[in-house]
Amino acid sequence: MNQRFRGFLPVVVDVETGGFNSQTDALLEVAAVIISMDENGKLYPEAPISTHVVPFEGANMDPKSMEVNGIDPYHPLRAARQEQDALGYIFSPIRRAVKEAGCTRAILVGHNAFFDLSFINACVARTGIKRNPFHPFSNFDTVTLCGLAYGQTVLARAAQSADLPWDQSEAHSAVYDTKMTAELFCKVVNRWEHLNSDSTPE
DSSP states (O other): OTTTTTTEEEEEEEEEESSSOTTTBOEEEEEEEEEEEOTTSOEEEOOOEEEEBOOOTTOBOOHHHHHHHOOOTTOTTOOOBOHHHHHHHHHHHHHHHHHHTTOSEEEEEETTHHHHHHHHHHHHHHHTOSOOOEEEEEEEEHHHHHHHHHSOOSHHHHHHHTTOOOOGGGTTOHHHHHHHHHHHHHHHHHHHHHHHHHTSOO
């Protein structure tokens, strides 16, 4: 793995938020899936890591965004963590996986990855966390990869084109979207490796 992506370990991330502005809108849920490689060089997703997040003080929560994600940020059974604890919970296994893979950093994989990375970076800045495992601006965007591989840029349509089951009732949950994005990322990369090996002269 440390040779496949120039020392970067791919980690799929999806966030659920109170809007589109990472500086003003609440981070409400984070899920991550670490990507591993088997003995044959094929990528596969690990089990997801996820946590609900307590909105930071003064955070904006747009009603339209809240309707889409269906989150009640103050539900008593939500078991949400404060931002610093939430990122610590997500970052700890990622740092460990980066070290075990012999990589230098994690690289965020996401569907519209700039959005997820912007909210992670804003939360890091607010909390003063010093050891962010992710590259601060580079990412792998499955919108681009799926546009290339399947001619689809919407996550649900890309998953269906890749013959992956899609449950619309589960969509817009950070855990579900992360799992599906991870499956797509692995499928595209593995497909490329297969095609590339077949086209290599003996």
